[in-house]
Amino acid sequence: MPIAVSSKSSSARIATRSEGITSAAPLLHGAAGLEERNYGRQTAATGSRAGNRRRSKPWLQSGIVSSREEREVTNTRTTAVRSWSRRLFLAAAGSAAIMSGASFSAIAQEDDWEKVIEAGKKEGSLVLYTAYVGQPSTKAIADAFTAEYGISVEVLEARASEIRERVRVEQAAGRYAVDVMFTSEGQTRLYDLEDKSIDPLPVTPNSGKVRDQFKLEVPMASVMTIPYGMLVNTRLVPENEIPKKWTDLTDPKWKGKILADDPRAIGGGYSWWFSTYDKIGEDFHKKMGEQQLTFTRDQRESQRRVARGEYAIYIPLILTDAPGLEGLPVQAVIPEEGVPYVLYGNVLLKNAPHPNAAKLYIDFLQSPAAQKIYAELGHGPVVDGVTEGLPDNIRALSEAKLLGTSDSRRQNEMLEKAKAIYK
Numbered sequence: 001m002p003i004a005v006s007s008k009s010s011s012a013r014i015a016t017r018s019e020g021i022t023s024a025a026p027l028l029h030g031a032a033g034l035e036e037r038n039y040g041r042q043t044a045a046t047g048s049r050a051g052n053r054r055r056s057k058p059w060l061q062s063g064i065v066s067s068r069e070e071r072e073v074t075n076t077r078t079t080a081v082r083s084w085s086r087r088l089f090l091a092a093a094g095s096a097a098i099m100s101g102a103s104f105s106a107i108a109q110e111d112d113w114e115k116v117i118e119a120g121k122k123e124g125s126l127v128l129y130t131a132y133v134g135q136p137s138t139k140a141i142a143d144a145f146t147a148e149y150g151i152s153v154e155v156l157e158a159r160a161s162e163i164r165e166r167v168r169v170e171q172a173a174g175r176y177a178v179d180v181m182f183t184s185e186g187q188t189r190l191y192d193l194e195d196k197s198i199d200p201l202p203v204t205p206n207s208g209k210v211r212d213q214f215k216l217e218v219p220m221a222s223v224m225t226i227p228y229g230m231l232v233n234t235r236l237v238p239e240n241e242i243p244k245k246w247t248d249l250t251d252p253k254w255k256g257k258i259l260a261d262d263p264r265a266i267g268g269g270y271s272w273w274f275s276t277y278d279k280i281g282e283d284f285h286k287k288m289g290e291q292q293l294t295f296t297r298d299q300r301e302s303q304r305r306v307a308r309g310e311y312a313i314y315i316p317l318i319l320t321d322a323p324g325l326e327g328l329p330v331q332a333v334i335p336e337e338g339v340p341y342v343l344y345g346n347v348l349l350k351n352a353p354h355p356n357a358a359k360l361y362i363d364f365l366q367s368p369a370a371q372k373i374y375a376e377l378g379h380g381p382v383v384d385g386v387t388e389g390l391p392d393n394i395r396a397l398s399e400a401k402l403l404g405t406s407d408s409r410r411q412n413e414m415l416e417k418a419k420a421i422y423k
Contacts, residue, residue: 001244001334001396072400113205117149120356125152127354128361129167131160131180132226132344135320138182140373145364151357160187163257167197167349176351179358185343186408188220198347206383214382221343221364225380226270227339227400228316231303235329236312246276246335249313250287259302259311262295263418266411268342269295273418275340275404282421289421316340319397320378321375334396338403341380374398 005131130138134157142153158166160183170177181198183191191198203221214222230249232242236257244248249258261269275287294311296302303321306314307328319339322332346362348355364370372383375390378397387398406414 001336009056047283048199060240106331113119116356116359120354121150121362123151123354123357125154125354126179126233126357126361127154127156127177128182129156129158129163129178131158131163131184131187132182133157133159137224137374137377137379140377141365141370144165144373145361148364148369149357149360151360153361161185164190164195165189168195171197174352176349178349179352179354180361181347181349182344183220183347184224185216185218185220185222185345186406188216188218188345188347189408192218197350199350199352201348202359202362204359204366206363209383210366211382211384214343216345221362221366222343222345223347224371224374224382224383225341225343227319227334227341227378227380227397227402228268228335229319229339229400230337231306231314231317231325232333233306233309233312233329234331236309241330243313243333244336246280246337247284249315250284250291254291254313256294257312258291258293259305259314260293260295261299261302261316263422264295264296264415265297267297268299268316268318270415270418271342271406272340274406274410274414276337276415277414279404280337282417285421289423293422295409295422300324303330304328317393319400322378334400335403338401340403341405343405345382 013362060403128142133139138155138157143153146152156163156178163181163183164187167178167181181191188198198219201221204221207221210222216222230243235244241253243251243254261267261272263269263273265294273285296305299318300321302314303317303325305311307325307330309329317332319332325332346365348358348362366383368383368386371383371386375381375398376394378394380398380400380402381387387395390398
């Protein structure tokens, strides 16, 4: 499916065209290096919109079942009826005890979460490291979280490898400065199995709402997917020749005209390589290997290069970047086979200095409010029901068919295969 990039307003408003869609909001292209930000300090002191009010908790089941002894048998003189009445009373009493126990357990869980809320508000802030650099969703989510709980969010953005090294150095020195890390499933596996730098995930009210396909073995609370597609220069590629499938790229007419993120190194190109290798096959990549691809490791500059006409096509495009290309002669495409994706989520760092605020943040990002923010930006949500009511073009992005993702356990194997095909 083509995605048209609208140029009708400077705010990258949604624009529907017969051939496709645009995304909803402009992207903030931040620096690739470390960048510290603080969101929510101005609102933190004023308290929370939520305050201390008690909220309904649909994930909890409550209700105490009371019973009373059958009084009708009081004047009955037969042993059989007395025996029946006694059995009925014991059964009812036992049922009441079980149901009451379940209810008290539910109430206790609710009370425990209210204590987490109270403690998190007292902590007043949390520190977030994110490997998702320069994205508007970071500030939007942080602002919404602060509005809900009155807790400010201090953010450090950096590449995944830089964050990993920073955490290693900090923890080796006995400094536990960060609470939550927003990262990928693959990186989480490394943090968990190799670095031993993260704690088990807490069970939170919203964690049970996550779709089964995003419930993981690793201790990461899934939040959203980053989808990848194609970018086409509309001046170099006639509308009737725009590729609709990944396999269309093997047509000899595209030889020497495709710019690609390098699949031989970890990044978007590797995610594309991994998922298409698994789902489309090795023969597809052998044909792509004959297309004289030009490799790059600068994803966003590559988008501009295609817009300038240096290349006809760029793969893979982060589809949520489409609004940032507003006004340029380019079009994004959701391939019919599906989109490769990277699953992002939150992990709880070992010895988090603000553990209760961290639990609240992890829970909040799986809430309908936060999931809606991601869906409005074209990300794939991990819970159901949040894409309803979105414009058709944005909904097409957030509900794009997922082709597949990478598996860090096969990383070395797949990198070697990529190097063998793409020389």
